[in-house]
Amino acid sequence: MEFVCNKCGHREEITTKKVKCDCGGLWKLDYQPPKYSPELIDEHTWSLFRYRKFMPLPGEEWRQVTLGEGMTPVISFDEHTLFKMDYYMPTLSFKDRGAAVLVAYMKAMGIKKAVQDSSGNAGNSVAAYCGRVGIQCEIFVPEGTSDKKIRMIEAHGAKAVVVPGNRDHCADVCREKVAKEGVFYANHVYNPFFYEGTKTYIYETFEQLGHIPEHIFVPLGNGTLFIGIMKALEELLASGVVDHMPQVVIVQSEVCQPFVKAMEAGRKDVAIEAVQRTLAEGIAIGVPMRSGEILEYIYKYKVQGVTIPEEGILPAREKIARQGIYCEHTTAAVYAGYERYCQQYGKPREALLSMCGAGLKSDHA
Numbered sequence: 001m002e003f004v005c006n007k008c009g010h011r012e013e014i015t016t017k018k019v020k021c022d023c024g025g026l027w028k029l030d031y032q033p034p035k036y037s038p039e040l041i042d043e044h045t046w047s048l049f050r051y052r053k054f055m056p057l058p059g060e061e062w063r064q065v066t067l068g069e070g071m072t073p074v075i076s077f078d079e080h081t082l083f084k085m086d087y088y089m090p091t092l093s094f095k096d097r098g099a100a101v102l103v104a105y106m107k108a109m110g111i112k113k114a115v116q117d118s119s120g121n122a123g124n125s126v127a128a129y130c131g132r133v134g135i136q137c138e139i140f141v142p143e144g145t146s147d148k149k150i151r152m153i154e155a156h157g158a159k160a161v162v163v164p165g166n167r168d169h170c171a172d173v174c175r176e177k178v179a180k181e182g183v184f185y186a187n188h189v190y191n192p193f194f195y196e197g198t199k200t201y202i203y204e205t206f207e208q209l210g211h212i213p214e215h216i217f218v219p220l221g222n223g224t225l226f227i228g229i230m231k232a233l234e235e236l237l238a239s240g241v242v243d244h245m246p247q248v249v250i251v252q253s254e255v256c257q258p259f260v261k262a263m264e265a266g267r268k269d270v271a272i273e274a275v276q277r278t279l280a281e282g283i284a285i286g287v288p289m290r291s292g293e294i295l296e297y298i299y300k301y302k303v304q305g306v307t308i309p310e311e312g313i314l315p316a317r318e319k320i321a322r323q324g325i326y327c328e329h330t331t332a333a334v335y336a337g338y339e340r341y342c343q344q345y346g347k348p349r350e351a352l353l354s355m356c357g358a359g360l361k362s363d364h365a
């Protein structure tokens with residue numbers, strides 16, 4: 001199994017220290033999982049590693065890494081709306097899916113030290129799993145990241161470095177350190193093993209429901225959940241266990257909507273956006289690094305997009321909190337996006353929404 005560049009097709013062993021291709025492209029994994037079959041699921045493993053036969057894991061290190069992530073319930077919020085409760089995971093967000101698999105790969109590669117940049121949740125998650133297996137790590141977060149997320153990163157034994165400026169600048173500062181010091185970049189956007197973890201969002205849903213819902217609503221920032229979902233759907237389709245793609249709908253904020261704008265203009269790449277502050281901090285990404293790849297999926301599978309106004313976030317959060325679901329602002333944005341979609345297109349018969357982050361992690365004045 002090898003990494004292959006998403007721009008020029010250049011190949012490297014998965015043991016490479018290069019964080020990306022010399023041409024500037026990012027790595028994809030050249031890996032085709034076996035055809036889906038329930039017998040390939042390890043029903044004795046109560047974590048997302050039960051689907052490990054569909055992942056290119058390089059060793060057995062996952063056994064030391066796992067914290068029981070995944071296996072989140074799908075609940076019926078109302079007659080037509082299903083919530084996948086991904087904030088029920090060890091560090092309270094969907095990022096644990098990707099981080100568990102990424103750190104299992106890192107451990108197998110013998111990595112001792114790593115850096116990562118994050119709006120918070122991915123940093124929490126990478127810090128927790130690195131802590132679990134003794135990998136020293138430093139997480140760069142942009143100023144304005146909630147104190148709770150920073151304290152959690154530190155509690156796992158990682159160093160949190162708060163970088164003045166926005167999320168995109170924070171990533172630049174972290175990447176400079178990677179380029180200068182050659183330290184391992186445990187990044188959820190760059191490293192393709194992360195997507196092998198987020199893929200399980202769909203494998204799990206399929207095992208739980210026995211089918212894939214007709215509509216799937218996904219928050220879109222850098223696309224780590226989106227790409228995982230699309231890869232897994234393609235894999236199920238290629239296996240012949242589903243016969244068509246569901247209608248995937250991406251949710252972005254009105255103040256940061258590079259993909260929705262590109263889709264409206266029919267462009268093959270996004271125009272870089274200066275990010276304004278939004279409560280939906282998880283999707284405030286003006287420079288998504290895999291934008292070309294994401295737009296290819298969008299056009300190929302006729303993905304739809306919806307944006308939410310800033311003032312839609314808190315009412316959505318309050319509405320679902322009244323029914324027991326206390327999610328973070330970025331997650332409330334997914335619900336607000338779903339409601340806006342229903343107003344524009346009518347209520348889908350069955351929609352799956354990601355409850356991707358926990359309410360206890362984010363606050364507002």
Ligand SMILES: Cc1ncc(COP(=O)(O)O)c(C=O)c1O
Nearest residue numbers: 121220221222223224225282357
């Ligand atoms: C709670 C939450 N939802 C959604 C996202 C967006 O994920 P992605 O940037 O991978 O598209 C994030 C990213 O940090 C997040 O923390």
Ligand SMILES: [Zn+2]
Nearest residue numbers: 005008021023
């Ligand atoms: Zn290349």
